[in-house]
Amino acid sequence: MSDFVIDWQREARTGAAEAIFCEGKSLDQIAAILRSAEGRRLLLTRLSAEAFAALPADLAAGLDHDPASRTAVFGEAAVPAEATVAIVAAGTSDLPVAREVARSLAFHGRGATLIADVGVAGLWRLMARIEEIRRHRVVVAVAGMEGALFSVLGGLVDAPIVAVPTSVGYGVAAGGRAALSGALASCSPGLVTVNIDNGYGAACAALRLLRAIDRAVGER
């Protein structure tokens, strides 16, 4: 009834290629999109292990799937350059989203350092790695529950910081709302935020920043 219209020019226009968000799409729709993309590169997000296993074998064979982050790369892998992004995750449960950030950056050829288990309930863990974090051009902070990590990082680091609230938590934190509020209402000015669990979006924001830096350096 309707063909898929992939926005192949989006990377040129906005610095990040269109990705296929698989949640809520039927297997038939995903397969049709992949077949229409033959010979090109595509990033798939929210592709669960179950959905991946149920894809036609020939299509699955062409995908580099990572079950933890539910991402898959269709077509050739990119070789990430040196790590210019620090991905800082509060807890073990935030790792799937943190890995979505890392995989999305890698797809676009950008390297990242992933630093985990540095929640503020044990502040010394974060302080032990703060110098390492400061050596990156951009910081992506990933945290659920109350998201206090965002404010603490914001007071310690002068790089651009993109907060990714995660849906880790229960009660008033269920669904990530408390962490989102924690990022938006932060007393540390200059923090910016993306939607809950939106690791891909945070990666795209970092790509925009890195591209702006590259351009400025290039203009010199």
Added chain:
Amino acid sequence: MSDFVIDWQREARTGAAEAIFCEGKSLDQIAAILRSAEGRRLLLTRLSAEAFAALPADLAAGLDHDPASRTAVFGEAAVPAEATVAIVAAGTSDLPVAREVARSLAFHGRGATLIADVGVAGLWRLMARIEEIRRHRVVVAVAGMEGALFSVLGGLVDAPIVAVPTSVGYGVAAGGRAALSGALASCSPGLVTVNIDNGYGAACAALRLLRAIDRAVGER
């Protein structure tokens, strides 16, 4: 149409005397309550400068009113003992609530140390006073916006900590909801919380704790 029924036994039963919450009461009602309390002691909360100024002169003369915290003491002042409670406020705007805590404790004869402007966006300010905070039996933490102070304190101090979210903030923090979520969803276990702007309630919680300590010490 109806007489006031003050619960004079509440202090014996629960460790804190009944206080008169003045917001939403008419001047006539407040005056009638004070007249019925003649010769006793009462704490009034949320008594604005405007309401205080509009009270009959003889009643106003008998009140020790603090406009910043909107509290007033009717009857004799108590002499606070040494400071066993540390009241830690994130910012200048949180001071009215922090002072409500201090004044409510003082009414019951308990001393407190008020430490302000230690929000986590400038972590060094908190670290500079952390040893001083640790010297108290109970900590009451007062913060608005995202309330990250609660989690950071919770990871640094082993005393009982009562979080008081304040309505300081705007946007998603309006009304204190973000700070409340920050306290309830905290990754630092063992934090407990009272209602937004409820400085009196936090003082009552501290009173319960101090009384439990006194009793245990007395039983020795």
Added chain:
Amino acid sequence: MSDFVIDWQREARTGAAEAIFCEGKSLDQIAAILRSAEGRRLLLTRLSAEAFAALPADLAAGLDHDPASRTAVFGEAAVPAEATVAIVAAGTSDLPVAREVARSLAFHGRGATLIADVGVAGLWRLMARIEEIRRHRVVVAVAGMEGALFSVLGGLVDAPIVAVPTSVGYGVAAGGRAALSGALASCSPGLVTVNIDNGYGAACAALRLLRAIDRAVGER
């Protein structure tokens, strides 16, 4: 991609050891954490019967798992001392959370008395046990639905009371929001609250207080 960084010093710093919240962690993550903890003691919360059954046999054998409260103890059991905490649960459906409180206290060597089915719709049931409740240093109250138990208890007992709203209920009570509001908005001053279903957090709050009492007694 990332090693686990358990905060082994947390107990010294805050009075309660770090616990592993298992909901949202993969079996691989839980297993890796347990293996890294060899020879130490750990408390696991939100470990469902299904997850426990799916753990490697050697790890499962080293766990004392309680399916009702979804808690498990890794390493040696502690011998709880006499009961200083009264855990008061409104209804049968609140027992899983109440048991999480009891098990978390026991892990840290603290004894508790569990009193259930004392909801305020049948007030006589609570009154029949109120003297017994008053004999404890701390009260943890566990209730879902509208959480009226918190206010009634708060008016009857002068000990510190930690309210744990539970997600028992439906309609406007779904997810525990009504019970949480019942605790925060209570007309009984001095109540403090933790997140919905957060039995472990309430236990940690009780631990902080008991430790404060022990220290005060020790200082004498």
Added chain:
Amino acid sequence: MSDFVIDWQREARTGAAEAIFCEGKSLDQIAAILRSAEGRRLLLTRLSAEAFAALPADLAAGLDHDPASRTAVFGEAAVPAEATVAIVAAGTSDLPVAREVARSLAFHGRGATLIADVGVAGLWRLMARIEEIRRHRVVVAVAGMEGALFSVLGGLVDAPIVAVPTSVGYGVAAGGRAALSGALASCSPGLVTVNIDNGYGAACAALRLLRAIDRAVGER
């Protein structure tokens, strides 16, 4: 542009006459309605002291206005019969709504007993009057904050109980939402609820009940 169409038959059809809710109506609209009602009886609700003072003098002269409850009676007063309704209010701040119940009942010729300051934080105050409450055919309970009074009353009294949550409170109780949840989620079955601050609506519900009783008695 449009004439007012008062539903004069409503009392015959539903047991309560149409009342004029004055909040949000202009003074011109209120005056026009009163002039169109000449020679009949009308109840006005939410008519503030300011609005009353600003009405044309001839109209104001024909109104029996009660500033506390913001109600006014236009036309002849009814002589209330013996008290068949107990109006039970938790605190002093709930009195305006409680009086709206009483005045609305009186307008329809029904008597009521108003019992105030019986909040559950001081349970003995309620217990002291419980026998008196039980002597009425219907109970209207009025409470703000967490509304625990509703559940406690529901467990003690077998008469029909209409809960009126009030907007008394702040933080999570602001606007009356916590009290409303407290009534709807109550563990005491058989409680029924009206909108926040809707004293008139509760009176109408009581009128429906009393009318059903009268009819049943009459059919004997």
Added chain:
Amino acid sequence: MSDFVIDWQREARTGAAEAIFCEGKSLDQIAAILRSAEGRRLLLTRLSAEAFAALPADLAAGLDHDPASRTAVFGEAAVPAEATVAIVAAGTSDLPVAREVARSLAFHGRGATLIADVGVAGLWRLMARIEEIRRHRVVVAVAGMEGALFSVLGGLVDAPIVAVPTSVGYGVAAGGRAALSGALASCSPGLVTVNIDNGYGAACAALRLLRAIDRAVGER
């Protein structure tokens, strides 16, 4: 760890026996409650077909279970008297809740007439049965979606009306919130409301009223 404390006197005190709400209780808990009730009568609500099928055979044999309303009667059935309650349901999807009302009334010996598919989108269906509805002492109205049925009924009938909002609906109606608001904010005064899907609660409210009528008639 804890025995069940059923409130056997509740019927004497409040006009309705304690019912066992089975959702959220384990099969073991339900079975233990039933065994402790041997020789008495009990109403069980929210007992799904799956839970019923999983109960021990001897206990299941003693239950009269209705899968549509998820109710079961333990012990002897009551013989309902003539129908004094009209249960009016907006649509087919509201029938499970409407049947919970009917079964709960029957358990207490009260008869009811169930009138369904009278939603206001086809007003003639309601008008065709309005005289029949008016012949009952009490009306229980059951509706999901926007709950407009409540207001229309409220304007046509002068009997006491208890609104039961149901969780039938999606989008803004999901979970029954729109229907609940429809009942509480109704322009028809004198409507009263219970929690979403709370058929048992509505029945208890009707029982309170019928008891008040019986008593008044008896006092004659």
Added chain:
Amino acid sequence: MSDFVIDWQREARTGAAEAIFCEGKSLDQIAAILRSAEGRRLLLTRLSAEAFAALPADLAAGLDHDPASRTAVFGEAAVPAEATVAIVAAGTSDLPVAREVARSLAFHGRGATLIADVGVAGLWRLMARIEEIRRHRVVVAVAGMEGALFSVLGGLVDAPIVAVPTSVGYGVAAGGRAALSGALASCSPGLVTVNIDNGYGAACAALRLLRAIDRAVGER
């Protein structure tokens, strides 16, 4: 710092001219917009009596201001054609919004019939005018509180119906949320809705439809 960029082509493109929403604009901004519009026609919405009175006299003289609807016409008035739109308002308090609809239509040369005080609590009032309503091409229904009028109208009339929820109401109806839900969740299919209090938007929707009709008639 910035000139105003009025979208003078909007009427050609979308069937309704750009209107100036005055709430939240400073008097200086409104005055500057009017001066820049010299010689053209403009509709102003949400221009309060206070703001109108504070405008420079020469500008005010050029405005036809209606305080009830807070609308003003700048430039020549249009002569409305015969009434093709029925504006149906539930209550007197909904008239300001209903008049905003009428004035916005008149500005574009469309006539309307305003029918008020036909709320469903007195259904006979609506039924008495239903044939008159049916004689119009489009119906705009304006209601606050629970918005049951929308569903009832939707079942009686086959014309396009645009629901305008109003912020008339309190408690759960405060701000118009209950009426909005009542419109969106309606059991009468084919209702469409605009934002709360958005009389201008409803008029624009009617304009789109009338234009579609005119075009279809013209194409014949």
Added chain:
Amino acid sequence: MSDFVIDWQREARTGAAEAIFCEGKSLDQIAAILRSAEGRRLLLTRLSAEAFAALPADLAAGLDHDPASRTAVFGEAAVPAEATVAIVAAGTSDLPVAREVARSLAFHGRGATLIADVGVAGLWRLMARIEEIRRHRVVVAVAGMEGALFSVLGGLVDAPIVAVPTSVGYGVAAGGRAALSGALASCSPGLVTVNIDNGYGAACAALRLLRAIDRAVGER
């Protein structure tokens, strides 16, 4: 216990036949409705593939079921006339709702053009088809996430536009709330909205519009 009362006259009264919303109805209820409709035509919505497969074979044989849109036609198919409605869907995930619109229109004999994958992140895709969209009498716009498509379309097209927010999205967009707000709060006046995922309702709104146009043309 209750027979089904289908409103067979609804099409005559409101322009669209009553449809059977299958979600939340038991298979028995659906089967009974179909049997009672023998010889007539019915549209079924929200009939999942699982429910369809579980229907009795003879009933299933009489249904034209479309799994993507979860709609089924019972009785004879209608032959859609030329396409007068443009259905514009933002993304692939919005297609199920868009198809519900198309199938509901077809059931009533109305043709539609479905235009998909024109989300505003790639504005050129929408611009490429804008002339085609403008050739239809009515536009139904279907979008999830933030629903920005509604505002952009509203500024480009002067036909009546019905927005259907979908539940496509996560985080703050979960359940369709962000898209609904995007439609209601749109800066493009004259947009109208139906409930989230309510494709059938949008079709009914279009039917009302087309019928109004047909009547006007006929009256000429």
Added chain:
Amino acid sequence: MSDFVIDWQREARTGAAEAIFCEGKSLDQIAAILRSAEGRRLLLTRLSAEAFAALPADLAAGLDHDPASRTAVFGEAAVPAEATVAIVAAGTSDLPVAREVARSLAFHGRGATLIADVGVAGLWRLMARIEEIRRHRVVVAVAGMEGALFSVLGGLVDAPIVAVPTSVGYGVAAGGRAALSGALASCSPGLVTVNIDNGYGAACAALRLLRAIDRAVGER
């Protein structure tokens, strides 16, 4: 009772100096902060015309106050460099927040171009200036209501974009919630967001990025 502790090192640490948020601070507090800052530079935000007028004359004389944006500069003005930030505002009502962005950047010596009245309801206005926007290193987009501008800009520009939702709007847009959802749920990936009306925060985010660019350029 407490001295102010300004974080003078914040600029060195995070790239933006601490600003004084004046809303919710008393005049005495603001005056005390200014006196303690003698000889330094400070930015004040949310300083209303009324508060500015009420400051002691000597302090007011030392402030460069802008009433539209409610910002003031204490101490020497900075000379902004060439414009590297494009501030794009949807409507006239968004200008106060847009000016807060511009003034906060200017305080730190950064130039900006302010482009207003480019809301998407008149898309041509935005398209006419898109090339100009693209010539800046960073884009700050300011919009209220549904915030569709964010998504459209995100699809047209590859620079980093910081969305500032404003509280311009009513009904579901009241308080800025719809615009915030519009930014967070955007279908244009790589957008980042700050709190509602947080122009200062958006400026700080831009400062972080410009500093990262400067550093990268410097490292070359």
